[in-house]
Amino acid sequence: xxxxxxxxxxxxxxxxxxxxxxxxxxxxxxxxxxxxxxxxxxxxxxxxxxxxxxxxxxxxxxxxxxxxxxxxxxxxxxxxxxxxxxxxxxxxxxxxxxxxxxxxxxxxxxxxxxxxxxxxxxxxxxxxxxxxx
Numbered sequence: 001x002x003x004x005x006x007x008x009x010x011x012x013x014x015x016x017x018x019x020x021x022x023x024x025x026x027x028x029x030x031x032x033x034x035x036x037x038x039x040x041x042x043x044x045x046x047x048x049x050x051x052x053x054x055x056x057x058x059x060x061x062x063x064x065x066x067x068x069x070x071x072x073x074x075x076x077x078x079x080x081x082x083x084x085x086x087x088x089x090x091x092x093x094x095x096x097x098x099x100x101x102x103x104x105x106x107x108x109x110x111x112x113x114x115x116x117x118x119x120x121x122x123x124x125x126x127x128x129x130x131x132x133x
Contacts (some may be wrong), residue, residue, distance in 0.1 A: 006056060006108075017047050017055075017083065042083070048091065053116035055096065057083045057109040066100075066109065066127070086111060099124035 007014030016022050025043060047055065060066055073084035086092045096111035101124050109127065112120060 012054075015047075015050055015052060017042055022046070044086065044089065044092075047086070051113070053113045054120075055083065055086065055092075055111040057086065057098075057111060060107045060109065062105045064107070066107065084109075098127040100127050101125075 006012070017025075025046065028043075058069070060069070070084060070087060074088055086096075087098060092111060096113055097117065099110050099112045099117075099120070101108045101110060110124060112124060117124075
C-alpha cells in the first residue's frame with residue numbers, strides 16, 4: 001500500500017510522517033544509516049504536534065501474523081523508522097488505541113485518537129493484543 005492511496009481514495013487530509021510530502025521533514029538534515037532506509041526522517045514529536053485523529057501504522061496482507069510483527073517492533077525500538085514503534089511510547093498509548101481496518105484482503109493497523117473512536121467504531125475493530133509500553 002503506497003503512502004498516497006488512503007488519502008487519495010478516502011479524501012482525508014493526510015500528513016506523511018516519513019517526510020516525502022512534509023515540507024519541514026523533507027528539508028531536514030539528518031544523519032543517514034541509523035534506521036530503515038527511506039524511513040529515517042520519521043519524527044515522533046512532529047506527529048504528536050499535529051495531533052492526528054488517525055495514524056496509519058502498517059498494512060498487512062492475508063496470513064500475516066500481526067502479533068509477531070508487533071513483537072518484532074517491540075524488540076527493535078532502537079531502530080529508527082517503524083511506525084509500529086509508536087505502540088510502545090507511553091505518550092501515544094495514553095491518547096490513542098490500536099484498531100484494525102479490514103479492506104478486501106488487507107488488514108490495516110491504525111492508532112485512533114480516543115476522541116475519534118466513536119466516529120470510526122463501526123469500521124475499525126479493536127486489536128486483540130496487549131501492546132502495553
